Amino acid sequence: xxxxxxxxxxxxxxxxxxxxxxxxxxxxxxxxxxxxxxxxxxxxxxxxxxxxxxxxxxxxxxxxxxxxxxxxxxxxxxxxxxxxxxxxxxxxxxxxxxxxxxxxxxxxxxxxxxxxxxxxxxxxxxxxxxxxxxxxxxxxxxxxxxxxxxxxxxxxxxxxxxxxxxxxxxxxxxxxxxxxxxxxxxxxxxxxxxxxxxxxxxxxxxxxxxxxxxxxxxxxxxxxxxxxxxxxxxxxxxxxxxxxxxxxxxxxxxxxxxxxxxxxxxxxxxxxxxxxxxxxxxxxxxxxxxxxxxxxxxxxxxxxxxxxxxxxxxxxxxxxxxxxxxxxxxxxxxxxxxxxxxxxxxxxxxxxxxxxxxxxxxxxxxxxxxxxxxxxxxxxxxxxxxxxxxxxxxxxxxxxxxxxxxxxxxxxxxx
Amino acid sequence: xxxxxxxxxxxxxxxxxxxxxxxxxxxxxxxxxxxxxxxxxxxxxxxxxxxxxxxxxxxxxxxxxxxxxxxxxxxxxxxxxxxxxxxxxxxxxxxxxxxxxxxxxxxxxxxxxxxxxxxxxxxxxxxxxxxxxxxxxxxxxxxxxxxxxxxxxxxxxxxxxxxxxxxxxxxxxxxxxxxxxxxxxxxxxxxxxxxxxxxxxxxxxxxxxxxxxxxxxxxxxxxxxxxxxxxxxxxxxxxxxxxxxxxxxxxxxxxxxxxxxxxxxxxxxxxxxxxxxxxxxxxxxxxxxxxxxxxxxxxxxxxxxxxxxxxxxxxxxxxxxxxxxxxxxxxxxxxxxxxxxxxxxxxxxxxxxxxxxxxxxxxxxxxxxxxxxxxxxxxxxxxxxxxxxxxxxxxxxxxxxxxxxxxxxxxxxxxxxxxxxxxxxxxxxxxxxxx
Numbered sequence: 001x002x003x004x005x006x007x008x009x010x011x012x013x014x015x016x017x018x019x020x021x022x023x024x025x026x027x028x029x030x031x032x033x034x035x036x037x038x039x040x041x042x043x044x045x046x047x048x049x050x051x052x053x054x055x056x057x058x059x060x061x062x063x064x065x066x067x068x069x070x071x072x073x074x075x076x077x078x079x080x081x082x083x084x085x086x087x088x089x090x091x092x093x094x095x096x097x098x099x100x101x102x103x104x105x106x107x108x109x110x111x112x113x114x115x116x117x118x119x120x121x122x123x124x125x126x127x128x129x130x131x132x133x134x135x136x137x138x139x140x141x142x143x144x145x146x147x148x149x150x151x152x153x154x155x156x157x158x159x160x161x162x163x164x165x166x167x168x169x170x171x172x173x174x175x176x177x178x179x180x181x182x183x184x185x186x187x188x189x190x191x192x193x194x195x196x197x198x199x200x201x202x203x204x205x206x207x208x209x210x211x212x213x214x215x216x217x218x219x220x221x222x223x224x225x226x227x228x229x230x231x232x233x234x235x236x237x238x239x240x241x242x243x244x245x246x247x248x249x250x251x252x253x254x255x256x257x258x259x260x261x262x263x264x265x266x267x268x269x270x271x272x273x274x275x276x277x278x279x280x281x282x283x284x285x286x287x288x289x290x291x292x293x294x295x296x297x298x299x300x301x302x303x304x305x306x307x308x309x310x311x312x313x314x315x316x317x318x319x320x321x322x323x324x325x326x327x328x329x330x331x332x333x334x335x336x337x338x339x340x341x342x343x344x345x346x347x348x349x350x351x352x353x354x355x356x357x358x359x360x361x362x363x364x365x366x367x368x369x370x371x372x373x374x375x376x377x378x379x380x381x382x383x384x385x386x387x388x389x390x391x392x393x394x395x396x397x398x399x400x401x402x403x404x405x406x407x408x409x410x411x412x413x414x415x
Numbered sequence: 416x417x418x419x420x421x422x423x424x425x426x427x428x429x430x431x432x433x434x435x436x437x438x439x440x441x442x443x444x445x446x447x448x449x450x451x452x453x454x455x456x457x458x459x460x461x462x463x464x465x466x467x468x469x470x471x472x473x474x475x476x477x478x479x480x481x482x483x484x485x486x487x488x489x490x491x492x493x494x495x496x497x498x499x500x501x502x503x504x505x506x507x508x509x510x511x512x513x514x515x516x517x518x519x520x521x522x523x524x525x526x527x528x529x530x531x532x533x534x535x536x537x538x539x540x541x542x543x544x545x546x547x548x549x550x551x552x553x554x555x556x557x558x559x560x561x562x563x564x565x566x567x568x569x570x571x572x573x574x575x576x577x578x579x580x581x582x583x584x585x586x587x588x589x590x591x592x593x594x595x596x597x598x599x600x601x602x603x604x605x606x607x608x609x610x611x612x613x614x615x616x617x618x619x620x621x622x623x624x625x626x627x628x629x630x631x632x633x634x635x636x637x638x639x640x641x642x643x644x645x646x647x648x649x650x651x652x653x654x655x656x657x658x659x660x661x662x663x664x665x666x667x668x669x670x671x672x673x674x675x676x677x678x679x680x681x682x683x684x685x686x687x688x689x690x691x692x693x694x695x696x697x698x699x700x701x702x703x704x705x706x707x708x709x710x711x712x713x714x715x716x717x718x719x720x721x722x723x724x725x726x727x728x729x730x731x732x733x734x735x736x737x738x739x740x741x742x743x744x745x746x747x748x749x750x751x752x753x754x755x756x757x758x759x760x761x762x763x764x765x766x767x768x769x770x771x772x773x774x775x776x777x778x779x780x781x782x783x784x785x786x787x788x789x790x791x792x793x794x795x796x797x798x799x800x801x802x803x804x805x806x807x808x809x810x811x812x813x814x815x816x817x818x819x820x821x822x823x824x825x826x827x828x829x830x831x832x833x834x835x836x837x838x839x840x841x842x843x844x845x846x847x848x849x850x
Contacts, residue, residue, distance in 0.1 A: 069697070069698070113744065117744060117746050120746060121660065121746070123652065124652050124653075124655060124656035124660065125656060127648070127649045127652035127653045127656065128652065128653035128656045128657055128661070128670055129670070130649050130653070130716070131653065131670065131673055131674050131677055131716060131717065131720065132669065132670060132673050134677060134688070134713050134716070135673050135676070135677060137688055137692055138680070138684060138685075138687075138688045141687065141688055141691035141692055142684075142687065142691075144691075145691065203454065204454045204457055204458050205454075205458075206454075207450055207451045207453075207454030207455075208451065208454045208455040208458055210451050211448070211451025211452055211454065211455055212455070214451075215448055215451060215452075224455060224459070227459055227462070228455070228458055228459070228462075230462060231458065231461075231462050233770070233774075233832060233836065234465070234774075234829070234832075235773075235774025235775070235776065235803050235828065235832070236774070236775075236776065236777070237774070237776045237803040237804075237806050237807050237810075238465075238469070238774075238806070238825050238828070238829070239465075240807070240810070241469075241806065241810045241821060241822075241825065242465050242468065242469070244810065245468075245472075245810070245818065246464075246465075246468045276458075276461045276465075279458045279461075280458075283458075307440055307441065307443075307444040308444060308447075308448075309443060309444045309446075309447035309448065310440070310444075312447070313447075330679070333679060334679075336681070337680070337681025337682070337683065337684070338681070339681070339682065339683045339776075339777035340776050340777055340803075340807070343777075343780075343807075344807070344810060344811075364681070364683055364777070367683060367687070367781075368683070368777070368780055368781075371687075371690065371780075371781055372780050372781075372785055385687070386687060386691075389683070389684055389687045392681060392683075392684065393680065393681075393684050396679060396680065396681055397676060397679075397680070400675075400676055400679045401676070404675065
């Protein structure tokens with residue numbers, strides 16, 4: 001029997017169990033003179049039976065899937081036979097047994113609600129641990145491959161090497177067969193692009209936040225804020241396309257016009273567009289932080305005769321500084337992890353340069369470059385991607401933790 | 416600002432020294448204010464440039480150039496033996512019909528190289544189109560009827576004005592002789608432009624004129640369904656647990672911090688997680704919406720949890736107390752009373768999370784959704800691609816005609832995002848309750 005009919009039969013069985021269970025619970029009260037009421041509502045008895053009917057099939061299904069995944073080479077004919085005959089029969093029997101057992105247990109005194117609620121509570125706990133499992137999964141999977149990578153490439157080369165050319169040769173005697181895994185150029189490239197992005201995003205984002213909170217009328221805010229938020233909602237692939245085809249070309253042509261050679265995949269184009277993407281991020285975070293500065297500080301400053309801009313510069317900004325630093329750190333971590341813009345607009349070649357007009361590459365670009373396309377799984381080339389990702393993960397995590405701590409500490413000061 | 420005294424001889428606060436100072440201060444105040452305003456204007460201007468350049472490049476993707484030729488469905492080409500055997504007719508060389516028609520239109524072209532250029536005016540799709548016509552209606556054999564066929568991408572680009580006549584021939588994709596033929600066809604009224612339905616109904620193709628985004632749209636749909644089915648229940652359950660039931664202990668603290676940090680992990684790291692766990696350990700099919708959806712679900716989970724928690728927290732405690740007071744169990748209070756009241760907020764957060772997932776590209780590159788897939792996926796296990804990845808693939812293609820396709824696809828994607836966000840806004844406006 002194939003999958004879906006089986007599921008439908010199972011559901012029908014359990015639904016019948018639900019109906020019968022709730023009926024039986026009610027009739028138990030009606031016919032029995034000793035107990036005048038039931039401990040739970042009738043439909044909860046039904047659910048109780050339903051769950052009992054579903055548990056054995058689900059367990060059996062899980063066991064079978066795990067067996068199939070772990071056993072490796074099973075005889076196909078045998079697998080077919082089990083799936084077609086043994087498995088459905090086992091499931092039907094299991095479901096039947098579960099239903100029979102639970103219906104037999106139903107009596108007005110059975111505390112079904114308690115049982116169901118305990119089960120639901122367990123499911124809720126499991127659901128909320130999934131986010132932890134995700135983090136553990138990320139760390140473990142990255143660690144596992146990274147350890148393998150450092151078995152092939154020494155730590156010192158990865159962290160201090162100046163050349164990055166991860167090509168793996170087909171034959172051992174080929175030129176450059178060893179590959180070079182010095183990641184310094186990637187980190188420098190990432191920092192360069194991030195720096196450019198911050199040069200765009202921080203002044204623009206901060207100034208718009210100041211204007212929004214201190215100067216703008218409510219109507220202006222209501223219109224402009226959502227418009228700015230659009231910038232954050234545009235998919236990064238769109239920014240990548242814009243950076244590669246519009247901004248990159250514009251900078252190259254502008255460079256040609258004044259006689260400066262600008263690469264069409266310049267760090268400048270990628271950085272500026274990335275900065276553009278981060279503007280709303282900086283501005284909305286700073287907005288919250290500036291709003292959180294107590295009105296009394298402003299009033300005090302105005303009372304002493306300061307103008308609005310003097311208040312902003314001399315009172316509000318210093319008071320909000322820790323929070324703003326936190327916001328900028330969050331923005332930096334966002335920029336470091338950004339992938340599509342740099343994949344499309346920055347280069348793949350690892351240049352060791354600080355010139356924003358040349359092409360540089362970043363950590364995320366290399367991860368994509370190493371893992372897209374055909375891959376053999378234990379080559380240093382693929383494993384390198386995981387090592388880079390681990391570095392990326394650790395750096396962004398550290399930045400976030402610091403930023404959150406800073407922001408939290410700052411909040412406490414005024415709350 | 417209007418306090419400047421009329422009497423310059425006044426002393427004290429109205430003295431010359433002070434008024435000059437005040438003037439300076441007011442000037443810098445105005446400057447500062449203008450700076451703030453111009454920052455906003457620059458940001459909005461950048462947004463405007465972005466949208467303008469996308470729309471400017473992309474609006475032509477929705478129309479396509481066609482060439483109408485008198486096609487003679489000659490029996491000698493389609494069905495040599497006259498048996499009308501559908502299998503045989505399917506394998507006939509329908510390209511010859513197009514070539515014959517072009518040859519008849521331009522009898523003066525005889526050079527082999529010129530002929531090849533001439534045949535290149537019509538898209539490769541014409542062969543398919545004629546085959547389908549015969550399969551649908553074999554009685555066409557022997558007749559001559561005008562057939563509207565897709566023009567090749569170069570002709571399309573020329574007709575849309577992207578290829579200029581004034582460029583030197585060597586730098587031009589459409590050569591001089593091709594220009595002549597096109598002019599002749601134009602004069603006959605054989606060249607026409609129509610709405611590009613294929614763009615919305617077709618799968619990907621190596622030929623720009625034949626490429627469509629329907630396949631990517633279907634792929635996105637399946638991926639999002641999987642994402643929703645996984646992340647919504649888990650996210651809502653986590654939120655309920657953390658807000659309503661969780662005891663204040665180390666584990667809950669860890670979960671809280673963890674969710675906040677997970678929200679800031681770069682998306683590409685989730686792709687590596689998917690690659691390592693779903694593909695290499697669990698051996699799920701590569702490029703499948705199932706794996707993509709699961710990966711994106713893990714990524715959107717923090718967004719949904721955070722939004723749901725905020726929505727649940729916003730429900731006033733009196734509701735909870737009233738439910739408990741009437742004899743509801745804590746779980747009944749949570750599921751029957753608090754959850755329904757928090758639902759609009761939860762749904763808003765979910766839609767925003769899903770719209771992020773819809774625009775996400777990087778993690779899907781990691782799990783192999785970048786393959787070239789021409790077929791429309793039929794389920795969550797079929798290899799598929801999604802809209803942002805399709806945009807990435809087209810943006811990487813060298814053909815000039817793919818630029819407009821890319822921009823067109825971006826417009827469609829942005830349309831979907833606007834639609835989803837509009838739903839979220841409406842939900843919030845309509846159902847949001849201030850307690």
